[in-house]
Amino acid sequence: MPQHIVFRAARAALEDYPSNLLEFEKRFATDDACRAYLAAMRWPEGFRCPRCESDHAWPRRAGGLIECAECRYKASPTAGTIFDRTRVPLTVWFHAMWLLTHQKNGASALSLQRQLGLARYETTWMVLHKLRRAMVRPGRDRLRGTVEVDETYVGGDEREVRGRETYTKALVGIAAEEQGEGIGRIRLATLPNASGRSLLAFVDASIEPGARVHTDGWEGFRGLKAKGYGHDITSVKGSGDYAHVVFPRVHRVASLLKRWLLGTHQGGVRPLHLDYYLDEFTFRFNRRTSRSRGKLFYRLVQQAVEVDPVHWTNVAAGERQRRIHN
Numbered sequence: 001m002p003q004h005i006v007f008r009a010a011r012a013a014l015e016d017y018p019s020n021l022l023e024f025e026k027r028f029a030t031d032d033a034c035r036a037y038l039a040a041m042r043w044p045e046g047f048r049c050p051r052c053e054s055d056h057a058w059p060r061r062a063g064g065l066i067e068c069a070e071c072r073y074k075a076s077p078t079a080g081t082i083f084d085r086t087r088v089p090l091t092v093w094f095h096a097m098w099l100l101t102h103q104k105n106g107a108s109a110l111s112l113q114r115q116l117g118l119a120r121y122e123t124t125w126m127v128l129h130k131l132r133r134a135m136v137r138p139g140r141d142r143l144r145g146t147v148e149v150d151e152t153y154v155g156g157d158e159r160e161v162r163g164r165e166t167y168t169k170a171l172v173g174i175a176a177e178e179q180g181e182g183i184g185r186i187r188l189a190t191l192p193n194a195s196g197r198s199l200l201a202f203v204d205a206s207i208e209p210g211a212r213v214h215t216d217g218w219e220g221f222r223g224l225k226a227k228g229y230g231h232d233i234t235s236v237k238g239s240g241d242y243a244h245v246v247f248p249r250v251h252r253v254a255s256l257l258k259r260w261l262l263g264t265h266q267g268g269v270r271p272l273h274l275d276y277y278l279d280e281f282t283f284r285f286n287r288r289t290s291r292s293r294g295k296l297f298y299r300l301v302q303q304a305v306e307v308d309p310v311h312w313t314n315v316a317a318g319e320r321q322r323r324i325h326n
């Protein structure tokens with residue numbers, strides 16, 4: 001059988017993911033197996049040569065490349081993704097993705113380093129950070145319906161905070177869909193400050209126009225209507241209730257977030273990197289009712305091949321395409 005037929009047959013593996021740890025370990029035991037899975041994710045319709053458009057290709061034995069049968073163009077399933085030129089074995093990346101999606105609270109770099117037996121903490125830290133970049137796709141799947149919006153402070157010393165001013169703490173915007181008495185999906189992002197400009201940018205990035213936004217009476221939220229949102233205001237002062245009663249969803253999310261940062265991550269998250277952690281928290285929270293953890297793993301791999309590569313120094317510096325601008 002010609003080799004390109006073999007490669008095309010591998011496409012059938014799409015929509016397919018391991019349902020338990022044994023299956024996972026059997027299936028992703030080698031870098032080649034991981035790479036084949038990434039190729040199926042990357043080219044769900046099958047590989048088509050970007051140079052000559054031929055769909056005849058075969059895997060090369062060396063380097064995990066795919067070679068066009070017509071013009072010999074060579075493509076790498078990992079080029080242009082977060083796995084681009086990685087020195088970390090793909091089996092390690094895959095294990096990290098499995099653990100991130102199967103452990104209730106994800107994983108800290110330290111716990112992952114132990115579980116995977118990695119020599120360097122820095123390597124584990126970087127793998128986790130790159131994966132977090134694949135967890136929330138900015139601008140997609142914005143929230144709908146009626147959405148509670150508020151801000152909260154994360155980190156630092158509670159006593160340093162007065163009103164809406166912040167010192168060592170990071171200000172985090174929280175948007176939570178009202179779903180009956182419960183919470184639907186959420187979006188989180190660090191905010192440079194609580195100005196109307198920051199808040200409106202956060203709402204714009206997180207919520208579909210036309211949705212109803214439910215806030216307190218803070219003047220920063222003026223302007224929502226002009227942006228095409230419905231705006232319900234409940235003044236916490238005037239209602240005689242505490243904010244956690246009037247806005248139970250955002251307060252529930254805030255307390256779960258803080259518990260996770262203090263518990264799993266021992267409060268060791270620097271404000272510079274906080275957005276990545278918010279993305280991870282959001283990824284897991286929005287899929288908390290998903291019956292299949294394997295599907296979560298599948299989704300993470302899928303998004304990981306869609307995300308642009310990022311250099312290690314940029315990860316360390318906390319650089320990103322910020323969703324919220326001052």
Ligand SMILES: [Zn+2]
Binds near residue numbers: 051070
């Ligand atoms: Zn070609």
